[in-house]
Amino acid sequence: MIIQALAFYLFAAVTVLSGAMVITARNPVHSVLFLVLAFFSAAGLFLLIGAEFVAMILVIVYVGAVAVLFLFVVMMLDIDFAELRTGLLRYAPIGALVGIVLLIELVVALVSWKGASEATANLAVPTPPASTTQNAVAIGELIYTHYAYLFQAAGLVLLVAMIGAIALTLRQRPGVRRQKIANQNAVQPADVAEVRKVASRGGI
């Protein structure tokens, strides 16, 4: 038991500290690496409460894919650190204001939180107890059996977002020659080469 408690405090402390480092680190690449560390220790916390499937998905999706793309973009940014410092005081009041408003809203929402009766009933028994069913089985049952249509709708929303992103950045460039591999493979020797008898001193 004591080892679990120690592990919890370790992961929790690392999560909070690296979360703080994300916003205080001077170098944006260091920020992203601390973000990765935060994700990773959050996955550790999930493991401790027995949510092994969620922990692994967190690592695969966020650490393995999303954060890599973050890092990819941030590494290629051309950032002037001196310029970055100067704006700090100017933007600080606005940032603080937004933060305070968010905090007040969160407190209000938490104090007066009351779910619809139907939703509360659903929340009470969403899955079979963890002792009888595996994590992944329980989540699969919930998503793909009970809420299949909602799940598909969420997928459609993502698809629309993806198409939107492509449509916004698509640029038709005229005069681009594309490689057509099928055509290249279909080329016969007779199409591209010709054997000729060249008369001596005659030329072609």
Add this chain to the structure above:
Amino acid sequence: MAEFLTGYAWPTILIVLEILAIIVPLLVGVAYLTYAERRVLGAIHLRIGPNVVGPWGLLQPLADGLKLATKEPIIPSGSSKVIFLMAPMLTFLLALVAWAVIPFNKGWVLANVNVGVLYLFAISSLGVYGIIMAGWASNSKYAFLGGLRSAAQMVSYEVSIGLVIITVLLCVGSMNLSDIVEAQRKVWFCLPLLPMFVVFFISALAETNRPPFDLPEGESELVGGFNVEYSSMPFALFFLGEYANMILMSGMTSILFLGGWLPPADIAPLNWIPGVVWFALKIAFVLFLFLWVRGTLPRYRYDQLMRLGWKIFLPFSLIWVILTAGFLVAFDLLPNA
């Protein structure tokens, strides 16, 4: 005190011993994989390969390791030092921790977790960090280009590896690696899922940055890619990590498609041989394929690599997932149904 001994001290010692029993053979395997690679490539090129140090050159890996360890480690002055040194350690560490869930025989596994496949997938998707961190921290153009290439390549091929894993899971009904091996008692998955086996093998080549997909370190255009600035032990750690990853990917291939520790057929002379030997033989076979491919094929061009990953493997494996699922549902073959 007695409770402390039986409750904490003894299990800890036991786990440390088990970890050593996995890591020591693994590192020896890595050392002799470099030797095997040079001998196999030598045979393919009609050369002899290393045969001078020790009998048949068997001490060559030791000599190489000693040479690397005694070189001077150079840290470029423009580099980001902490990340520069962390990158090789991370690569090496990730290549080792993945072995925690690999079952070597029935019940021979350090951590028999329910989400074993996902754990392996997660660890292998983290491998990109070592390379991308090395590329950025070196503060050098070649290293940076190598890191970027590697990031794009590994993220692309992970997608099709994920879909291949889903296909296998559909046929097994469990994410536990031991269950996956047991499900292949009747027939190894490489036969019914042959196309997926091929996709997985090629994606494994791309995921481990092996030829013909070794663009991150393409020496003809990038000098040496992400590890240009490394020397001595940090370089050796990258090297060890890459080869340990190769063995890991071969192990994954044998577990998912070649029946892990199971003999080819459950008949008398074959099932006398212990399972761990079969597992090692299968790993050695897949590793030989890795080396064979390296000796045979030229390097891919970068745009062709991306095209292969996104325009061919991704749609193909997606369609195959749907076909497999449809087949299993139509003929009522779904496990645990």
